[in-house]
Amino acid sequence: xxxxxAYSHSxxxxxxxxxxxxxxxxxxxxxxxxxxxxxxxxxxxxxxxxSDASAGARLAKLLRPKxxxxxxxxxxxxxxxxxATLMRNLAVARAVCEATRxxxxxxxxxxxxxxxxSFDNALISEDTPAAxxxxxxAMHRTRELMLAAEAKSPLAVLxxxxxxxxxxxxxxxxxxxxxxxxxxxxRIPLFGNGEETRDHLYVDDAVNVILKVVSHGSTGLLNLAxxxxxxxxxxxxxxxxxxxxxxxxxxxxxxxPETHRHFDITNLLRAFPGTRLxxxxxxxxxxxxxMRAEASG
Amino acid sequence: xxxxxxxxxxxxxxxxxxxxxxxxxxxxxxxxxxxxxLIDRLAGQDMPVLEPGLNELxxxxxxxxxxxxxxxxxxxxxxxxxxxxVPTDEEGSSDVxxxxxxxxxxxxxxxxxxxxxxxxxxxxxYTRALGLWPLERLYYQVETLVFxxxxxxxxxxxxxxxxxxxxxxxxxxxxRTVLSAFGCPILPMRYESAELAKISINCCLVAxxxxxxxxxxxxxxxxxxxxxxxxxxxxxxxxGAYAYLAPGLGIAGGNLERDLATVQRLSESYGTxxxxxxxxxxxxxxxxxxxxxxxxxxxxxxxKEPVIGILGVTYKENTHSIKNSPAxxxxxELMSCQLRVFDPAVRASTDWHPHMSVSENALACCDGADAxxxxxxxxxxxxxxxxxxxxxxxxxxxxxxxxxxxxxxxxAAGLEHIVLGAPLPVHAE
Numbered sequence: 001x002x003x004x005x006a007y008s009h010s011x012x013x014x015x016x017x018x019x020x021x022x023x024x025x026x027x028x029x030x031x032x033x034x035x036x037x038x039x040x041x042x043x044x045x046x047x048x049x050x051s052d053a054s055a056g057a058r059l060a061k062l063l064r065p066k067x068x069x070x071x072x073x074x075x076x077x078x079x080x081x082x083x084a085t086l087m088r089n090l091a092v093a094r095a096v097c098e099a100t101r102x103x104x105x106x107x108x109x110x111x112x113x114x115x116x117x118s119f120d121n122a123l124i125s126e127d128t129p130a131a132x133x134x135x136x137x138a139m140h141r142t143r144e145l146m147l148a149a150e151a152k153s154p155l156a157v158l159x160x161x162x163x164x165x166x167x168x169x170x171x172x173x174x175x176x177x178x179x180x181x182x183x184x185x186x187r188i189p190l191f192g193n194g195e196e197t198r199d200h201l202y203v204d205d206a207v208n209v210i211l212k213v214v215s216h217g218s219t220g221l222l223n224l225a226x227x228x229x230x231x232x233x234x235x236x237x238x239x240x241x242x243x244x245x246x247x248x249x250x251x252x253x254x255x256x257p258e259t260h261r262h263f264d265i266t267n268l269l270r271a272f273p274g275t276r277l278x279x280x281x282x283x284x285x286x287x288x289x290x291m292r293a294e295a296s297g
Numbered sequence: 298x299x300x301x302x303x304x305x306x307x308x309x310x311x312x313x314x315x316x317x318x319x320x321x322x323x324x325x326x327x328x329x330x331x332x333x334x335l336i337d338r339l340a341g342q343d344m345p346v347l348e349p350g351l352n353e354l355x356x357x358x359x360x361x362x363x364x365x366x367x368x369x370x371x372x373x374x375x376x377x378x379x380x381x382x383v384p385t386d387e388e389g390s391s392d393v394x395x396x397x398x399x400x401x402x403x404x405x406x407x408x409x410x411x412x413x414x415x416x417x418x419x420x421x422x423y424t425r426a427l428g429l430w431p432l433e434r435l436y437y438q439v440e441t442l443v444f445x446x447x448x449x450x451x452x453x454x455x456x457x458x459x460x461x462x463x464x465x466x467x468x469x470x471x472x473r474t475v476l477s478a479f480g481c482p483i484l485p486m487r488y489e490s491a492e493l494a495k496i497s498i499n500c501c502l503v504a505x506x507x508x509x510x511x512x513x514x515x516x517x518x519x520x521x522x523x524x525x526x527x528x529x530x531x532x533x534x535x536x537g538a539y540a541y542l543a544p545g546l547g548i549a550g551g552n553l554e555r556d557l558a559t560v561q562r563l564s565e566s567y568g569t570x571x572x573x574x575x576x577x578x579x580x581x582x583x584x585x586x587x588x589x590x591x592x593x594x595x596x597x598x599x600x601k602e603p604v605i606g607i608l609g610v611t612y613k614e615n616t617h618s619i620k621n622s623p624a625x626x627x628x629x630e631l632m633s634c635q636l637r638v639f640d641p642a643v644r645a646s647t648d649w650h651p652h653m654s655v656s657e658n659a660l661a662c663c664d665g666a667d668a669x670x671x672x673x674x675x676x677x678x679x680x681x682x683x684x685x686x687x688x689x690x691x692x693x694x695x696x697x698x699x700x701x702x703x704x705x706x707x708x709a710a711g712l713e714h715i716v717l718g719a720p721l722p723v724h725a726e
Contacts, residue, residue: 127579227590264585269593273633276598 002126003271004157006217013214014066016040019050019096020073020285025111025206026169029070032207038214045073051091056098068214070109070152071096074219075130077136078170086135093143097150104152109213112140112159113142114223114261125264126221132144136195154219158210161225161263164283165203166290175200178236179291189221192254194233199225202283225263226277238281242288299322306403307396307417308335308364310346311442313415315380317354318451320362322478327374331402333366339364340364347617347642365428368406369699375471377407379442380416385551389558393419397427404429412472414438418495418552420559421431423552424460424488432462437488439495444550445615456482460491467692499556500574503548506542507577510584513544523718524700544717546588546623546672547581548697549612554578554621583622588670588696589630591715595694596668603634604691606662609673610640617642624672625649641675642649660685667692676698681708683714 007263016033020026033040041062048058050073063069073092075085101107115137116130127251132138143244144157164175171177178188201224209224230238233249268275301324305316305684308330312478319325330336344351355362363370371377379400383391390576396417404413405630411684413430415423415437419689424437438459443450457476459468464485468476476483486494513523527542536542548554557574562570612622619625628636630650636653639662656662659678663669663686671678686695687710695707698717707714713722 125583127582264583266583266590269589269597270630273593273631274597 001164002267003213003218003222005271006154006219007155007215010212010215011021011217012038012070014039015064015068016214017062017067017069018042018067019071020044020111020187022046023072023074024170025163026072027167028029028165028203029072029207029210032204032211035218036211037073038211042058043073049097051088052089053215054093054094055092055095056232057101059095059099060102063099063105065103065105066256068109069096069100069105070111070214071150072075072148072217074111074139076170076172078172081135086139087140089144090146093146095145095174100147100151100153106153107156107214107217107219108147108153109156109158109210111210112144113137114159114161114225114263116141116144117158119261121265122260123262124223124225126223126267133214154217156213156218157221158213159223160206161199161223161261162200163203163206164287165264166287166294168203174198175235175239175287178239179243179287182239182247182259183245185236186243186245188240189234189248189250189252189286190232190236191252192258193251194231194249195258196238197229197231197260197262198235199227199261200280200283202278202286203228203281204286205277207291209268209272209275213274217292218271222271223263223265224268225265226279227265227268228279229260229262230280235280236286242284245256301375301474302327302373303475304329304371304377304407306330306379306399306688307351308332308339308373310348310380310444310447311382311417311440312352312378312380313339313344313346314442314447314451315378315440317351317358317362317447319378319422319475319478321452322356322475324361324475324478326358326362327370328362329362329366329368329371329403329470330364331366331399335631336364336366343590345604348447348613349445349615354448356454368402370404371403372408374407374411376412376414376475377403378414378416378438379403383417383419385555388582389551389554389556391418391555391559393423397689399431400427400429410434412436412469414472416440418555419492421489421492421496421563424492425462433466436468436472437491439491439498441495441498444618445613447667454479454481454486458491458494459483459485460488461485462488464490464648475523476547483652496556496559499553500560502551503540503557503577503581506543506545506548507580508549509542509544510580510719519723520720522720544697545584547583547585548577548719549621549623550616551616551620569612579673585626586630587717588623588627588672588698591696592631592668592670592694595696595713595715596692597631597634597725600667600692603667604637605631605666606637606639606656606669606690607665608639608659608662608669608671608676608678610638610643610676611673614673614675619643622673627670627672637664637666640673641677660689665689665691668694668696670696671699671701674701678702683710683712686710 018026018030020028022044030042118131118133121128130141132141168176181188236249303324304327305312316328412434439458516523530536533536537557561574610624637656639656683706694713696715700716
């Protein structure tokens with residue numbers, strides 16, 4: 001299954017509810033809605049604890065039939081990789097299922113993750129079978145299935161590759177961490193020599209595609225990636241070149257098998273022709289511009 | 298023994314070409330089809346299919362090859378081939394109901410002592426279960442029709458594969474006379490073996506093409522050129538001079554897809570391992586979108602309201618067929634573009650795309666376009682001069698999967714010439 005559109009031309013939704021608006025992607029999406037004149041309500045964990053047993057009913061009271069719910073809320077691996085984190089994340093999804101069962105809305109957009117895929121296939125498309133390798137991937141896959149089975153609203157599932165940009169609080173291995181390390185320590189440690197390849201998506205591009213999915217009333221499954229992967233070594237070199245100071249890129253003895261990931265984004269091109277996604281180099285350049293703007297107030 | 302009279306029932310692509318080849322061997326032919334309008338066209342030398350050499354072949358056969366819509370005319374035949382084209386659906390499943398109905402109709406008028414030969418491709422198990430003609434005089438003959446080369450292959454088959462009820466028994470004498478006229482090895486085998494032999498041939502072809510596609514993509518990434526590698530492989534006796542090693546845009550036309558689907562169904566029914574078949578189909582689907590990916594990289598992600606010229610609509614050269622054509626698929630994927638389309642044999646349907654115009658010739662397709670895509674390797678496209686194309690294009694990008702243009706001339710003309718299996722040119726911003 002790939003993406004299909006309810007509307008061939010984009011149209012403004014009545015209201016977008018951003019579930020997880022306190023997170024990196026949620027903040028950016030909420031801001032982009034405002035900038036493009038789309039009515040949006042952000043719900044962060046400080047507004048509603050979705051893992052609470054009564055959260056489904058509370059969320060249902062906030063929903064209106066013409067709403068679009070963009071479900072971004074999740075405890076990411078840096079908050080925990082154990083089964084307790086898994087169960088809390090599933091409780092959040094149960095609340096969303098309960099709420100959207102009670103109030104049928106215009107669309108649910110679920111931000112899943114490429115963690116649902118194993119590393120057995122170097123080239124990933126929407127046809128690649130989901131085969132999570134860890135609890136985080138299993139959590140996203142389970143949430144996808146819960147929503148497909150129980151959310152009584154048109155559903156789009158977007159499996160995002162790693163997203164980066166200014167203001168990202170996550171510290172996972174990749175552009176954001178490399179940047180902090182380069183600026184603070186002048187040293188970027190690599191696993192092995194950074195041979196592994198990954199696809200990194202600039203946050204504005206992720207937000208733009210999510211908004212297209214919303215404005216077209218799309219349903220189905222879509223991977224969100226650029227289609228071009230780079231090694232961590234290359235990524236580190238690109239970051240170092242922009243750090244404004246001498247940066248040592250430090251290899252280490254490899255502890256784990258080398259893995260690679262590339263995306264076939266043909267279905268993304270097909271769903272949204274003419275979509276322009278920033279290359280890693282362009283994205284890093286934009287990230288530095290944003291960071292300087294934030295730093296200067 | 299007098300020379301046997303041969304009948305053919307079903308005058309679509311397979312039957313028409315095969316019957317004409319038998320007539321060319323000196324046999325008297327009765328060519329039957331229940332469609333009277335079709336028979337009138339054939340009698341008037343108006344061929345319903347595009348196949349190089351077919352008109353000349355039928356003209357040369359003269360009175361030996363008689364067309365009729367009267368079923369009873371088959372009563373005079375010693376050997377009757379039943380050979381309608383068998384349609385397939387989008388999943389690759391064959392619909393043999395038309396074939397079975399024709400066999401039933403034909404068997405009702407055939408001489409009871411005549412030989413029936415099923416030539417249409419059928420799924421394994423079909424012939425033995427037919428129950429409409431005595432098994433000792435019922436054969437299944439493997440067809441090896443290749444669109445665009447059908448006449449040459451029908452006149453000079455490499456071998457003839459014959460499915461029989463009992464392969465140890467000698468072939469019926471009149472049937473053997475017909476087959477022997479082609480002077481190639483005759484391989485009798487069980488019906489089921491022959492039915493699977495055709496599928497096996499096609500699986501080997503798909504395997505070769507998939508190897509070429511897989512490695513051609515690696516070539517594009519690492520600066521190698523598959524065009525330099527393939528000739529070396531063909532000189533290896535274990536691979537062979539005629540191996541299918543040209544990279545392409547996935548399998549199309551319907552026949553190979555049907556055979557892969559058949560093997561997958563058989564493996565599911567009998568619990569045999571066939572992961573390879575799924576991989577071939579996945580690779581084929583992926584390769585079909587190669588031009589779309591190249592266009593997106595070079596043009597669609599950069600130009601507003603791009604204009605794209607497309608040369609070729611048919612799934613391959615020298616045919617009218619657009620079944621599973623990558624060109625038609627591409628056209629339907631380019632909804633945000635304006636298209637100009639030209640094909641030497643088929644007029645593109647404006648139903649396919651809301652902003653498409655049909656050009657009167659290949660160069661007119663280039664006028665003001667941001668990119669040109671040569672989707673079908675029609676021989677006449679080889680004579681296009683890159684400098685003429687460059688003069689008429691607005692952009693510089695030519696996506697030429699099959700390398701129809703002179704590569705050096707294309708580069709000299711300033712074109713970004715993008716070819717399957719060759720290093721990708723640097724994009725001029």
